[in-house]
Amino acid sequence: MLKKYFNRFPHAMRGIVHAFVNDFGYRTQIYLGLAIAVVLLAFFRPISAYEFLFIAFSYSLILITELQNSALEIALDRLHPEIHDDIKHSKDMAAGAVLTASMFLILVISVIGFGKFF
Template identity: 35%
Template sequence: MQESPFKGKTGVKRVFNAFFYSLDGLKAALKHEDAFRQEALLAIILIPLALYLEPGTIGRALMIAPVLLVLIVELLNSAVEAAVDRISMENHHLIKRAKDMGSAAVLVALINVAVIWLIVLV
C-alpha cells in the first residue's frame, strides 16, 4: 500500500502544520456543516451557562466535557460523510449504514449531555 506523500514531517514542523490543518477543518465544518454550526451554537450557550451555574469545579468539568464531546463526534461524523461521498454518491445500503451510524453517534453524544447535566444539576 502506498503511503501518503503528506506523511514524513516530524517534530515542531509537524505540530505546527497539524495545528493549521485542524483550524482548516474547523473552518470547513463551520462553512459546510449545518449540524456542526448548530452544535457549536449550543456549546457557546451551554459552556458559559455551566460556568455561571457554579456547580463546583468537578461539576463544571462534567458539564463542559460532554458538550465538547458532541463537537468532536460531529466532526468525525462529518469526516466520514465527506469521505463516503467522495467515494460514491450512489444509494447503497452500506453507505446508508455508515451515515446512519455516524448520526447515531451524534445522537448518543447529545443524550449524554442531557443526562450529565441532569445528574449534576438535580
Template identity: 60%
Template structure:
C-alpha cells in the first residue's frame, strides 16, 4: 500500500518541476516568495513560530492554487483551443482562487508587519 504511494512521488515532483520551468505564473509566485522571505529576514527580527506557521501556510496556499490554476488552464486549452464563454468563466474562477490566496498572504504579511511596527 505505501509502496504504491511512494511510486507516485516522482510524478508529483515531475509536475512541480514542469510548472517551475514552463509556467510563468508559478515561477513568479516562487520568486515572489523568495523575495518576501529575504525582505522579512532583512527588516524584521526573527518570526515567532506562530507567525512563521501562518506565513508559510499562506504562501503554500498561493503555490497550491497557482498550480491548480495552471493545470486547469493547460488541460482546458489542450481540449478546447477555441474561444468559449463557459471555459472563460472556468478559467477566470480558477484565477480568482489565486487572487484570494494572494490577498490572504498579503493580509498575513500586513498583520505581522503591523504587530512589529505598530501605529
C-alpha cells in the first residue's frame, strides 16, 4: 500500500508543476498568499533589512526563473513544434528551476517566520 502511494507522488508533482508553469491564476494565488503572509509577518513581528532583502531576493529569483522558463518554452515550441523527449525534458527542467526557486522562497519565509514566533 505504501509503495502505491510513493508511485503516485511523481504524477502529483508533475501536475503541480504543470499548473504552476501553465496556469497564471495558480501562480498568482501562490505569490499573493506568500505576499500576504510576509506582510502579516512584518506587521506582527517587524523584520530586519536583511530579512527583507532575503525575501525580496527570493521573489526576484522566482520571477527571473519564470521569465527564463517562459522564454525557453516559447522558443522550443516555435523551433520544434512536434513532440520530442529531449524537448519535454528541457521544459521539465526549466519548470523544475521555477519550482526550486519557489521552494527557496518558502524556506526563507519559514525560517524568518519561525524565528520571529519562537
